[in-house]
Amino acid sequence: MKKYNVVGKPLPRVDAYSKVTGQAKFTVDINLPGMLHGKILRSPHPHARILSIDTSAAEKLPGVRAIITGTDTRDMRYAFVDTPRYPADQYPLAQDKVRYIGDEVAAVAAVDLETAQAAIDLIRVEYEVLPAVFDPYEAMAADAPSVHESSYSGTSIWEEWGAKKTDASRADERVNNVSGRTVITYGDTDAAFAAAAYVREDRFETGSTAHCAMEPHAAVAHYDPSGQMHLWLSSMGIYYKRYVMSKVLKLPTSSVHIHKTYVGGAFGGKMDVYPYEICAAILAQRTGRPVKIELTRPEVFTTTRIRFPTYIDIKTGVAADGRILAQHIRTVVNNGAYRGTGPVVIFLFHGWTAPVYRVENMRYEGVSVWTNNPVGGPQRGHGAPQIRFAIDSQLDMIAEDLGLDPAEMMLKNVRHIGDVLPNGDVLKSCGLTDCITQAAAATDWTKKRGRPGSDRRARGTGTKRRGVGISTTTMISGAPYYPFASAGVVQLHDDGRATLLTGVVEMGQGAETTLAMVAAEELGLQLSDIRVVSGDTEQTPVDMGSFLSGGALVTGDAVRLAAADARRQLLQVASERLDAQVDELDLSNGRVCVRDRPDRCMSIAEVVHYSIKESGNPIIGRGYRKILSASDRYPSLAKGTGRWTDAYGFNAQVAEVEVDLETGQVQLIRATTYHDCGQPLNPQIVDGQVFGSVSTGQGQALTEQLVFNQGRIVNASFQDYRVPTALETPISDGAAVESFEPAGPFGAKEVGEGTLAQTLGAIANAVYDAAGVRIRSLPITPDKVLAALAEQAAQRA
Numbered sequence: 001m002k003k004y005n006v007v008g009k010p011l012p013r014v015d016a017y018s019k020v021t022g023q024a025k026f027t028v029d030i031n032l033p034g035m036l037h038g039k040i041l042r043s044p045h046p047h048a049r050i051l052s053i054d055t056s057a058a059e060k061l062p063g064v065r066a067i068i069t070g071t072d073t074r075d076m077r078y079a080f081v082d083t084p085r086y087p088a089d090q091y092p093l094a095q096d097k098v099r100y101i102g103d104e105v106a107a108v109a110a111v112d113l114e115t116a117q118a119a120i121d122l123i124r125v126e127y128e129v130l131p132a133v134f135d136p137y138e139a140m141a142a143d144a145p146s147v148h149e150s151s152y153s154g155t156s157i158w159e160e161w162g163a164k165k166t167d168a169s170r171a172d173e174r175v176n177n178v179s180g181r182t183v184i185t186y187g188d189t190d191a192a193f194a195a196a197a198y199v200r201e202d203r204f205e206t207g208s209t210a211h212c213a214m215e216p217h218a219a220v221a222h223y224d225p226s227g228q229m230h231l232w233l234s235s236m237g238i239y240y241k242r243y244v245m246s247k248v249l250k251l252p253t254s255s256v257h258i259h260k261t262y263v264g265g266a267f268g269g270k271m272d273v274y275p276y277e278i279c280a281a282i283l284a285q286r287t288g289r290p291v292k293i294e295l296t297r298p299e300v301f302t303t304t305r306i307r308f309p310t311y312i313d314i315k316t317g318v319a320a321d322g323r324i325l326a327q328h329i330r331t332v333v334n335n336g337a338y339r340g341t342g343p344v345v346i347f348l349f350h351g352w353t354a355p356v357y358r359v360e361n362m363r364y365e366g367v368s369v370w371t372n373n374p375v376g377g378p379q380r381g382h383g384a385p386q387i388r389f390a391i392d393s394q395l396d397m398i399a400e401d402l403g404l405d406p407a408e409m410m411l412k413n414v415r416h417i418g419d420v421l422p423n424g425d426v427l428k429s430c431g432l433t434d435c436i437t438q439a440a441a442a443t444d445w446t447k448k449r450g451r452p453g454s455d456r457r458a459r460g461t462g463t464k465r466r467g468v469g470i471s472t473t474t475m476i477s478g479a480p481y482y483p484f485a486s487a488g489v490v491q492l493h494d495d496g497r498a499t500l501l502t503g504v505v506e507m508g509q510g511a512e513t514t515l516a517m518v519a520a521e522e523l524g525l526q527l528s529d530i531r532v533v534s535g536d537t538e539q540t541p542v543d544m545g546s547f548l549s550g551g552a553l554v555t556g557d558a559v560r561l562a563a564a565d566a567r568r569q570l571l572q573v574a575s576e577r578l579d580a581q582v583d584e585l586d587l588s589n590g591r592v593c594v595r596d597r598p599d600r601c602m603s604i605a606e607v608v609h610y611s612i613k614e615s616g617n618p619i620i621g622r623g624y625r626k627i628l629s630a631s632d633r634y635p636s637l638a639k640g641t642g643r644w645t646d647a648y649g650f651n652a653q654v655a656e657v658e659v660d661l662e663t664g665q666v667q668l669i670r671a672t673t674y675h676d677c678g679q680p681l682n683p684q685i686v687d688g689q690v691f692g693s694v695s696t697g698q699g700q701a702l703t704e705q706l707v708f709n710q711g712r713i714v715n716a717s718f719q720d721y722r723v724p725t726a727l728e729t730p731i732s733d734g735a736a737v738e739s740f741e742p743a744g745p746f747g748a749k750e751v752g753e754g755t756l757a758q759t760l761g762a763i764a765n766a767v768y769d770a771a772g773v774r775i776r777s778l779p780i781t782p783d784k785v786l787a788a789l790a791e792q793a794a795q796r797a
Contacts, residue, residue: 001679001738005588006521007746010684013513014532015262015506027218027261028294030232035220036065038283038293039116040276041106041123042303043098046372046711047132047145050097050125053106058122063115066286067123068279069106070095076248080272080341080377085638086180089148090338092248092278097130099147099337100372101712102302107279109291134711136311136334136369139177147177147337147370179335180343180368184350184640186422187361192326196317200398204314204390205777206760207705208334209307210300211379212723215264217304218294219277221284229256229281234263235505235535236271237545239483242537244273249281260536263507267696268378269304270507271547272340276303301716305377306706308345308368309334312390322402322409326361329353331387333368336375341382342368347637348383352757353391354421355474355648356432357413362422364640372711378547380696384473384757389701389778392471392761397774405449406765407440407470410652414472423635424643429749431676432472434737435652439674442734443468443654449769460770463662466669469765472652475754476645477744478550478627480634486555487541487624488562490519492570494612496590496605497529500562503543504555505535509752510685511551515559517681518745522563523570524587525604544627549750552681553647553743554625560745561623569619573611574602646743649750650676653694653734655762659770661789664782666767668698671759673734677751678741689752691732697759699724705779 001008018024055067070093079088093104106123110116131145138144193199220232229251235241238258246253263270276293283291295304315328331349335342346366353364399406414432421427440446448459448468459466489501500519504511516530523529533539544550567587574592575582578600586595593601602610611617628634628643635642656670671694680686703722707715715721740747760778768774773788 004521004746006517006527007681008679008683011513011517011527011682013510013685014516014527015512024262026215026264027220027232027234028215030220030261030292032220032222032290035290035292036109036111036283036287037113037116038107038109038280038291039113039120040104040279040293041120043094043101043103043105045098045127045129046101047130047147048098048127049130050094050105051128052126054124055106058108058119061115061119061122063111064108064119065111065289066109066283067106067119068282068286069093072282076278078244078248078273079339081339081343086339086343092275092282100374102299102374103337104275104279107283109283109287132372132711133177134371134373134708136332136371139369139371140175142176144176147372177370178367179339179370180346182343182346182350182364182366182638182640184364185362187326189326189328189361189363192361193317196325197320198398198402199315199317200394200401201313201315202394202397203776204312204393206310206386206389207778208309209379209700209704210706210721211267211269213265213267213269216295216297216300217270217274217276218292219280220290220292221280222290223281223284223288227255231256231258231281232261233258233277234270236263236266236507236547237543238505238535238537239503239542240545241273243482245278245281248278256537258537260534263505266507267380268382268547271378272305274304297718298716301721302374302713305340306374307379308342308376310386312386314390314394316394316398318398318402320402322399322404322412324357324359324413327359328363331366333366334373334376335368335370336373337370338375340375340377342376343637345383347640349387350640351476351644352384352387352474354423355415355427356472358415358419373708374713380693381475381753381757384475384754385697385700385760388471388473388757389760389764392758393764393776396469396765396768407436407445410436410470410472423641425645427648428743429647429676429678429739429741430650431737431739432650432652435650435674435676436470436472438737439470439652439654439672439734443656443672445470445654448656460658464658464660465770466656466658467766467768467770468654468656469762469767469769470652470654471758471761471765472650473754473757475549475649475750477553477647477649477750478544479548479645480627481548483542483544485624485626486543486558487622488555488559489541490562490566490621492566492604492608492619494605494609496603496608497531498523498525498566499531499533500559501540502532502534502555502559503537503540504551505546507546509546509551509689510682511546514552514681514685515556518556518559519563521746522560523567525590529590549649549753550627552745552748552750553741554627556681556745556748558623558625561625562621563623564621565623566619566621569617569621570604570607573619574607577602577607577610647741647749649754651755651758653758653762655759655766657763657766657770659767659785661771664785666702666780666785668702668730668763670731670733671762673732673755674737675734675751675755676737676739678739678744678749679747680736680751681746681748686736686751690734690755693752693755694732694759695724695729697756698730698763700779701760701763702779
């Protein structure tokens with residue numbers, strides 16, 4: 001990899017001091033003069049009609065300043081997906097009925113939390129309890145309770161998705177509760193399956209998991225006398241949230257000011273706009289005072305989106321040498337009570353499939369289904385963990401059936417630089433082959449796994465056995481979603497330093513640091529010379545948001561272009577002063593010099609001072625970057641056509657586990673990850689992203705699962721929800737492979753989000769290698785392992 005002065009160095013984070021000293025302000029830290037506190041009344045039923053709401057007793061409680069109900073938000077319908085095909089289906093407060101336990105019914109603002117809660121307890125709601133449905137297959141039955149009154153109809157979904165109550169005599173009946181559908185086809189799957197030497201079909205299932213950010217969701221709103229709405233939010237993208245908030249509140253976008261706060265973790269859970277944020281804003285308008293709503297931990301677990309529980313059916317046909325000839329993949333998503341990103345995730349399942357292995361003949365079908373469960377939404381990797389677990393588990397099974405090494409089978413099928421994906425995206429960088437080969441080499445894969453057909457499950461002592469597994473994944477580097485672009489502004493100062501203005505949200509991923517490093521590299525400065533102003537809609541330019549993994553490539557390139565613009569101006573001014581052509585000048589270490597003439601130099605401070613004095617130009621650079629070019633066709637969620645992104649990151653991981661055959665307990669011993677992120681902008685931050693992904697993947701593979709009882713989450717706390725602790729942290733190692741992405745700043749692209757996805761498949765395959773039992777549903781709990789071992793023993797008896 002090319003050597004740079006700043007980029008590629010493991011430099012300390014620019015926000016580290018403010019965070020370790022407690023000076024960094026998070027939304028929960030915001031306290032304004034005269035601030036009121038808000039609470040939300042939530043539904044105790046999974047499905048019920050609201051007959052009446054009586055707030056009279058609550059209104060009389062001393063200290064209560066405002067109460068709002070669904071009648072106050074009747075014209076405020078909104079959603080993450082709001083199109084003619086998928087119209088918005090949610091309101092800040094429930095209208096005629098509630099659809100899940102936790103659905104918002106009313107909101108209160110009072111002088112303190114205790115009074116607000118007392119007021120909530122005094123509100124009387126009369127419900128007519130309705131039949132509820134929690135299983136997506138049961139929800140599709142024609143006679144199932146309708147969660148929403150709009151859905152698809154027709155015969156094909158009955159036949160294709162196999163709802164549990166379907167039969168031929170009812171094939172023309174209405175199909176219920178389908179919130180989204182995607183069908184993507186290319187090639188000739190029928191002919192390819194007919195020509196295949198081996199065809200295998202399997203079903204996999206993944207459960208629902210929580211985001212588990214340390215900072216709970218919170219919002220502070222203040223509506224000032226000039227008509228400006230001031231907001232402090234737990235956010236991943238301030239310009240997206242400003243757009244939705246202005247639309248819902250019917251305010252001009254310029255009248256909504258989102259202020260800078262740090263975010264204490266998000267993992268996808270702070271991407272969407274939530275009812276509590278809108279309620280805080282409405283209550284602030286009603287009272288004329290600031291209002292703060294901070295969710296409790298059970299509220300965070302229940303009402304701020306969960307990972308979509310998914311059923312995945314895969315049929316794969318291969319040649320005798322292991323080349324994949326055709327696949328037919330079906331996914332059924334339990335969407336929960338509102339559409340959220342259901343139509344997006346069923347599109348993404350295919351999006352995480354096509355870039356990894358070359359499959360020329362594909363039929364992919366995805367459906368999302370409304371139920372009376374909590375709402376699903378984006379979570380780190382958004383769909384990638386589910387589909388990559390299923391695909392690579394089945395690949396491992398096929399490899400064994402054919403007597404092949406799974407790593408070698410992967411190498412026969414992976415994509416390479418120059419490949420054109422079915423949607424038209426071109427892989428201008430792709431280090432997937434290197435990821436697989438280097439991960440295998442670093443872990444003694446062949447020795448530990450053994451050759452196909454050998455007795456490779458003998459490692460271990462007593463009841464404990466060790467095994468290894470491998471899996472791969474990919475991730476985009478930004479995708480076209482509002483606001484579709486990022487911009488940066490770089491201002492040079494007459495002391496030789498610079499200020500970077502960026503709309504990025506710093507949520508722990510190190511964005512402020514990496515963007516400052518990009519600016520410093522372009523300007524010939526040190527990281528310490530760059531001051532970052534970020535995450536404020538009044539002070540910083542548009543930004544696509546810290547989701548869809550576009551921070552490095554899209555926002556990073558916008559910052560590079562802004563710094564390059566400032567550099568161009570700087571060198572132009574210096575050329576006049578030094579009486580030299582621009583192309584004869586070098587810029588480094590804070591100085592502009594005529595090449596090979598160290599006696600003819602000016603400091604950046606001197607150039608800026610001269611520029612302001614002579615022409616008034618303070619030297620301010622501007623840069624911007626769209627996710628795709630204007631000529632590109634944007635993707636269709638329903639058909640999967642159209643360009644999606646300019647670059648993909650790639651990863652491969654080998655997991656080593658130890659399985660106790662007596663207790664069923666699985667321990668992740670080591671996770672070795674090799675990843676293609678192009679040029680690592682800051683290796684220390686990259687490592688943090690990768691190792692954090694391993695921890696999250698470990699939890700979702702082995703211990704994490706939201707447990708439901710008739711729509712209620714029964715383990716909505718850190719006491720009962722099993723996230724990995726420091727005591728369970730495995731050895732995590734690996735490295736970035738040699739790669740360069742021409743579309744990214746200094747060759748950089750996505751890292752950190754995709755690395756979660758392959759951990760699940762790698763662990764599942766390692767469990768099979770160790771114990772000889774295949775677990776097809778996540779998480780892989782001791783009871784599942786013991787049940788599989790007992791079934792295996794019964795079959796051998």
